[in-house]
Each structure stands twice: as structure tokens, then as C-alpha cells.
Amino acid sequence: MEIVFERRLEPSRLIAVLVPIISVVLALVVGGILLLAAGADPIQTYRAMFDGAFGTPYARSETMVKAIPLMLASLAVSIAFRMRFWNIGAEGQLVMGAIATAWVPLFLLHDRGIPAHTLLLLMGLAAFVAGALWGLIPASLKAFLRVNEIITTLMLNYVAILLLDYLYTGPWKDKEGYGFPGTASFKELAALPRLPEWLNAGRVHMGLIIALVAALLIWLLLLRTKWGYEIRVTGENPEAARYAGINLARNFLLVMVVSGGLAGLAGYGQVAGIAFRLQKGIAVGDGFTAIIIAWLAKLHPLGVLLVAILMAGLSTGGDQITITMGLPAAMARVVQGAILFFVLGGDIFVRYRLRVIRTTGKT
Amino acid sequence: MNALPPAVEMRGIVKRFPGVVANDHVDLTVQAGQIHALLGENGAGKSTLMNVLAGLYRPDAGEIRIHGQPVEIRSPRDATRLGIGMVHQHFMLVQPQTVAENIILGLSRPRFRLDMRTIEAQIRELSARYGLEVDPTAYIWQLSVGEQQRVEILKMLYRGADILILDEPTAVLTPQESEELGRTLRHMVQEGRTIIFITHKLDEVMAFSDRVTVLRRGQKVADLVTAETSKRELARQMVGREVVFYIDRSEYPVQDEVKAKARPLLVVENLSALSDKGLPALRGISFEVYPYEILGIAGVAGNGQRELAEVITGLRPATGGRILLCERDATNKPPRHAIDLGLSHIPEDRMHTGLIASMTVCDNLILKEYRRPLLSRLGFLVQRAIALFSDRLIREFEIATPSRDTQLKSLSGGNLQRALLAREIASGGNLMVAVHPTRGLDIGATEWVQRKLLEQRQKGAAILLISEDLDELLAVSDRIAVMYEGKIMGIVPAQEAHVEEIGLMMAGVIPERRGV
Numbered sequence A: 001m002e003i004v005f006e007r008r009l010e011p012s013r014l015i016a017v018l019v020p021i022i023s024v025v026l027a028l029v030v031g032g033i034l035l036l037a038a039g040a041d042p043i044q045t046y047r048a049m050f051d052g053a054f055g056t057p058y059a060r061s062e063t064m065v066k067a068i069p070l071m072l073a074s075l076a077v078s079i080a081f082r083m084r085f086w087n088i089g090a091e092g093q094l095v096m097g098a099i100a101t102a103w104v105p106l107f108l109l110h111d112r113g114i115p116a117h118t119l120l121l122l123m124g125l126a127a128f129v130a131g132a133l134w135g136l137i138p139a140s141l142k143a144f145l146r147v148n149e150i151i152t153t154l155m156l157n158y159v160a161i162l163l164l165d166y167l168y169t170g171p172w173k174d175k176e177g178y179g180f181p182g183t184a185s186f187k188e189l190a191a192l193p194r195l196p197e198w199l200n201a202g203r204v205h206m207g208l209i210i211a212l213v214a215a216l217l218i219w220l221l222l223l224r225t226k227w228g229y230e231i232r233v234t235g236e237n238p239e240a241a242r243y244a245g246i247n248l249a250r251n252f253l254l255v256m257v258v259s260g261g262l263a264g265l266a267g268y269g270q271v272a273g274i275a276f277r278l279q280k281g282i283a284v285g286d287g288f289t290a291i292i293i294a295w296l297a298k299l300h301p302l303g304v305l306l307v308a309i310l311m312a313g314l315s316t317g318g319d320q321i322t323i324t325m326g327l328p329a330a331m332a333r334v335v336q337g338a339i340l341f342f343v344l345g346g347d348i349f350v351r352y353r354l355r356v357i358r359t360t361g362k363t
Numbered sequence B: 001m002n003a004l005p006p007a008v009e010m011r012g013i014v015k016r017f018p019g020v021v022a023n024d025h026v027d028l029t030v031q032a033g034q035i036h037a038l039l040g041e042n043g044a045g046k047s048t049l050m051n052v053l054a055g056l057y058r059p060d061a062g063e064i065r066i067h068g069q070p071v072e073i074r075s076p077r078d079a080t081r082l083g084i085g086m087v088h089q090h091f092m093l094v095q096p097q098t099v100a101e102n103i104i105l106g107l108s109r110p111r112f113r114l115d116m117r118t119i120e121a122q123i124r125e126l127s128a129r130y131g132l133e134v135d136p137t138a139y140i141w142q143l144s145v146g147e148q149q150r151v152e153i154l155k156m157l158y159r160g161a162d163i164l165i166l167d168e169p170t171a172v173l174t175p176q177e178s179e180e181l182g183r184t185l186r187h188m189v190q191e192g193r194t195i196i197f198i199t200h201k202l203d204e205v206m207a208f209s210d211r212v213t214v215l216r217r218g219q220k221v222a223d224l225v226t227a228e229t230s231k232r233e234l235a236r237q238m239v240g241r242e243v244v245f246y247i248d249r250s251e252y253p254v255q256d257e258v259k260a261k262a263r264p265l266l267v268v269e270n271l272s273a274l275s276d277k278g279l280p281a282l283r284g285i286s287f288e289v290y291p292y293e294i295l296g297i298a299g300v301a302g303n304g305q306r307e308l309a310e311v312i313t314g315l316r317p318a319t320g321g322r323i324l325l326c327e328r329d330a331t332n333k334p335p336r337h338a339i340d341l342g343l344s345h346i347p348e349d350r351m352h353t354g355l356i357a358s359m360t361v362c363d364n365l366i367l368k369e370y371r372r373p374l375l376s377r378l379g380f381l382v383q384r385a386i387a388l389f390s391d392r393l394i395r396e397f398e399i400a401t402p403s404r405d406t407q408l409k410s411l412s413g414g415n416l417q418r419a420l421l422a423r424e425i426a427s428g429g430n431l432m433v434a435v436h437p438t439r440g441l442d443i444g445a446t447e448w449v450q451r452k453l454l455e456q457r458q459k460g461a462a463i464l465l466i467s468e469d470l471d472e473l474l475a476v477s478d479r480i481a482v483m484y485e486g487k488i489m490g491i492v493p494a495q496e497a498h499v500e501e502i503g504l505m506m507a508g509v510i511p512e513r514r515g516v
């Protein structure tokens, strides 16, 4: 008897639906065993986790708040990936966007009496441009010198993160901040409005609308525009793109303007909608989580929205069990990890299957 | 003693795809130790039927017996265990690996220790025995198509296949290579192996096969013994009507006065370029192509034809010399330049260069046209115009596809080629570089393409036709240039050309009659 792993001949829709469901169930089972081992009641923990993510208006609003930067950063990643530009640098572009957002009200236009909405608009623009410029560095290196973008985008993350740390602990540090690291707050000058009161959406800010509009625009861009067509052709078959006279260098630059800009907007949402200053906790790895989200959503802009919310729920729900269940933070991470592991790993069973071959009789 | 059971018996095989019945209750019986030809128009269901046998598709109905035993083939692995091996229409080799690595890829046999030395020796022995010469340590990307095919065949032999399926093996081979392959196949059946091969070339069916099965639109229409049939009969069975084997160029007359006044649309002067391996592939080539003219390029594959096409279309840099398109300099310009001047290009490697397998038929048809004002406005694609455009091409060029939104890769080999041709003819201007445009097409479609080329010529196009099929070149070209080792050995008017003379030049000999 032999167990083999082989490609499914014709992957069916049923399998495509069943596999993720089974993956999640398995993840919960394995996570449950670990929870039991840690002395916690799995059912209760899972319920606490779900409630912590989606159970109450407060939980839902916190999950959405968490989802906003994930959505924007994942959109950024997915459009670049669509063209096979492996932008691993959304985190850095997000951070540059965050820095630009704070720079406008705190330094550039400080004390000019500019109305809040104009200021907010300019901050958003600055964030987009900053992210785009940060993305253009690896894009130009690839377009003109054929430097591998995976390395450059990855390294530029650390440059951006260190720059951020330097700014709020050094030159931009608030002199009246009682020695706490962080810039002064610009909340009084310009704060991204929250969603209308009647929606009962808590801290959820207009960044959500930006993310939804961005997803819709990208979806339209890919399907309905000349440039989107070129991106798809390049991603599916770069040789054919060259053959068709598509200017790859130009498109790499353009796609990274959009990608970097969107990541920059993720930083904008975090700073102008939540923190109102630069401080610790801006670069929390959303730009990296975005890569997982983009893949899980198969690079589909609307799918990205959904997966980002689930991912955010996993995170807020995980945080919640450390509070309500008194579990160590590491335990929450383990459960989160188990779920991700099974969902990502299960994906392969959509295209492959395990089969037992009986080799009795003839050989 | 009873006769041996047939090696393969397929009964009532049905295979449906969304929108098509590719195999409609097909029966196929192949006797052990014979060469069995499978014949049919593009999209008739030949590859599908063989993919069922090789375990790549599950049939919706029907049964299969191998050497008399009923079997269920659920995967390629099952097929391998039953001794069935298939060489596909589009090769499935891993380019950055060596021949030996490709041959053992996916095998479970050497479980723990890989002894490449022994494996290479075994491969060498197989090579020698069947005359399938190839270096086991060479990398796939270094090999010509013909050599790659030998690797595919060796791969099956190494796995102990005794039923071999070859899907259009000769479509990519030179006539000499095809003949060699024929001898190899003969040798294999003498050893008791069984061979099924798919082809569109009736000469080969007559020359190599013992029996023939003809499919038409998914159904079996004939089972014939080769010795008792004829090319004409086979062609009629296949197409369902009488076919013309060679078209008559005089049906597409061009007035000499018009032609005489014209200036060349494509001028190549002293052109040189390097191959993928960095070796000189073109060494000082010069010629002109005039409007109302088809210039044929003859030559054994690998003598610089592919590089020539790529340099002219801007896909490969020239290292010397000059190209003029429509009297404008086009040397080392980006591909877009040539496209904007109206140059269309049918590339040799359609799956990798000319087409995007994972996108829809419609997306593929607009690849050269989407920038034009009709199909896009203000940066947006005009969906209605695109739908009309692609439906028109599908209809006009008779591309068999369930709809324009079908994924291109589910089209049959010949229909892929039609889609490519449709796009290039519809979007191009007066200039065309066509590399093996009829490769893989059935006889009806081949005739159709040749007519399209002649029509374009009659409208004033200048066409550079690169082909290995001398008969085709003689039938449609005005002049024939022969390439050998990156040089032009001579250019002769097609009407006065002798096959022997061209054959000599293809081998690098300049015939005496013409001096040096």
C-alpha cells in the first residue's frame, strides 16, 4: 500500500468551498487541544474569541478599526502582485505615509489657520505621495537596473521604521510630552471624522470609506481600463506582454505609485484617524499581514476587503481572550497561528489530493 | 492459441466540457505491437481522448481495457503503472533542469539515494538503443525542440511504458527529424511496444502507421487499415468533403506593374544577432520584402530563423546591421515601434510568447488592438466594441470555442493557432512576419491559412514567411531565401526553384550552377 499526493484532475467548486471550511474546523480542533493542555475550556475560549471580534457593537467597531489599514495595505500588495511585482514593502510605505500625515499639520502648515477639512485633504495627499515615492525607489531600481524588488522592498521597510522611531524619539519629540516618546498631538487641528453617530460604529473613521472606494476603483481599474488590462497581461505572461509592446518599465513605476500610495493611505488612516500623532504602535506589521491577506483573497480587490475583516477579527478576538479568559497573550497567538496555518496549508488540497493505492497483486 | 488481446480498448468514451462534447461515445481499439494513427480536424477530440487514456481527464462515461483487463485510470500515475506514457502537444519539461533530472522527475523509484551517474548511464543506453540521441547532462533550455521531444520519449521509455502516445510529435520537427522519429517508432513496435500517434500530416500516416482511426466533431467516423486506404480517402473522412492538397497561387493574381513600382516595406541589411546562449545566430543577413510579395525563408530549424523573426519584431537586440520597416529605421527599437508601424507577428512559440493561456479568448484577441481608439476610450476599455470585435474574429476565423469568455487554454491546439492568426491578421497593417503559421493545423485549416496569406499579399502586404515545410513555401512564396548557420545561402524565385537545389543550400552547399 502506498500513499501518494497527486494533482486533482478537475478541481471542483465544491472542493473549493469545502476545503476552507474543513481547514477552519481542523484548526479549531487542534487549537482546542492546545487550549485544553493549557487548562482552558476550548468552547468557552472560542466563544469569548468570537464575541471579542464580532459579538458586541464595541467589538465590531474595534475589529473594523483594525481592518482599515489591513484593507488598504492588502489592496496595495495585491495590485502590485497582480503584475508580478513582489512588493514586500507595504509596511515601509505605510510608515512613510504615516510620517507625511503627521508632518503636514505639525510642521509644514502649523499655525496657518487652515480649515481642518483642507488640512485633512492635504495630509491624505502627502501620505499618498510619500508612500508612492517610497514605492518608486524599488520600482525604478527594477525598471532601469533590473534589481530584484523582493530584497529592495523588504529592506526599505526597516529604513522607514527606523526613520519613524528616530523622528518621534528625536527631533520631532513633543517637548511638553513629559518625556514620553511621541510627537505632539494634532487632534485639535485635524482629525479624520468618524462614521456618523447613527451607525453606532464607535471609533471607526472615514478611512473605511477610503478603503471601500479604493477597492472598488481598483476592481474597475483591473477589469475595465486599458492599464488594468496591461497589468493583467503582464502578470499572467510577461513574455506575451513584451511581445504585445507593453512598456513594462513604465508599468512597474505606475503600479508602484498606486501600490505605495495605497499603503501610504493606510498609514494616513492610522495617524489621522486613530493616533493623531506619531508614536509607538504605528508599525505593527499590517504591511506584512497584508501579504497573507492578498494571497488568501487570490489578489481579488473585493475579496481582500472580506479577508481583511476576518483577519482583523482573529486579531481583536485573540486579544480579547487574554482579557476575559485570563489566558497568556502567547496562547492567543497560538490559536491565531493554528487557524492561519490550516487555512493557508489547506489551500493546497483544492488542487491536490491524497490517495491510497493498493499495490496488491501485480506490480 | 488465441490471438493476443488488444493493447488498448476504449469503449463508449464520453467526455464533456462546458459547452462542448469533446468525445461522444468514442470507441478505439489498438492492437499490440502496432502503430496506430489518430486523425481528425482541429478540435475533433483527439487530445482529449488520449488525455483520458493517460489519466489526465476522467471520462464521463465509457470503459477502458488494457491488454484485455478492465481498468480505471484515475491519474497519470495510474497510467504509468499500466505502462501508458504520453508525450503532450505542448511539452512538459522543466527548463532549468537537466535531461536526466527531468527524466526521473516524479518517479518514486530511487527512494533514498539518487545516483545520477547510474541514471545517466541508463539513459545513454536507452538513447543508443533507439537512436534518440541526447546528452543526459544538458539543460533543457539548451536543447532544440526536436531534442526536447527525444527527452519526452526517453522519459516514457525510462518509466517502462509499453503503450506510447504521441500527440502531434512531428508538428515541431524538421522533415529529417520526422523521418528519424519514424524509424525509432518502427524499432519500438518491433520490440513489442504499442504506439498511438496523432498527426495532421497524411504522408506520415501512410508511411508509418498500421491502422488509422478518424475522429470528426467528437465522434469516431472511421477505422481503417492503412494499407487499404489512401491520402485522399483519409482527407475526405476527416473533413467530410473533398480537399485540395495544394492551392493554386494563380487564383490570387497580382498585377506586375503595381508590384514593379512599389518600394520595399521591409529591408534587412547586414544584420547580425546572438542566440539565447550568446552565440552568433545571425551573421550578416540582407534581403528586402516588397509589397504584394511573400518571401519564404527555408532552412533546417535552428539556423537563425527564430532569431531573425525576433530581431525584426524588436524582441531581440541586433548586434550589427540595420532594419527598415516602411522605410523607417527600426533597428533596436522597442517592440511597440514595429507594432505601431503595422507589423504583425506570428511567433514560433505561441504558448509562451503569442498567447496568454490563463486569460479569456476575448482578452487574447484584443492583445494587439486594445490601444486603438475603437476598443478603448479615455483609458477605458469599451466593452461593447470589444465583444463585437472578438465575436467577429471568432466567427470569421472559425475559432471553435464555447464563448469569447472561455479560458484560452481549454481550446484545442489548432484553435489556439487560429485565435493567434485571427488576431495578427485582423490587427496588423501591411507587414507580417509569420513563423510556422500552419504548424499543428489540420489540412482544411492549413489550406485556409495559406489562402489568408495570399489574400493579404493580394491586398499589398509584404510577408516574411518562415517555414520548414518546403511544399508550403513553394506553394505560396514569390521568392525563397535559404538560411544556413545564420547566413542566407541564396534567394531564388519560387517558380524556378528546384527542390534539390534548395535542399542542397539547406545543407550549406551552394549549388554550382549559380557560382559563388
Ligand SMILES: Nc1ncnc2c1ncn2[C@@H]1O[C@H](COP(=O)(O)OP(=O)(O)OP(=O)(O)O)[C@@H](O)[C@H]1O
Residues within 6 Å of the ligand: B017, B018, B020, B021, B022, B040, B041, B042, B043, B044, B045, B046, B047, B048, B049, B089, B400, B401, B409, B410, B411, B412, B413, B414, B415, B440
Ligand atoms: N480542459 C478543457 N476545458 C474545456 N474545453 C476543452 C478542454 N480541453 C479540450 N476542450 C475542448 O474539447 C474539444 C476537443 O479538443 P481537443 O484538444 O481534444 O482537440 P484535438 O482533436 O486535439 O484538436 P487539435 O488538432 O487542434 O489539437 C475542443 O472543442 C476544445 O475546445
Ligand SMILES: [Mg+2]
Residues within 6 Å of the ligand: B046, B047, B048, B089, B167, B412, B413, B414
Ligand atoms: Mg490536440
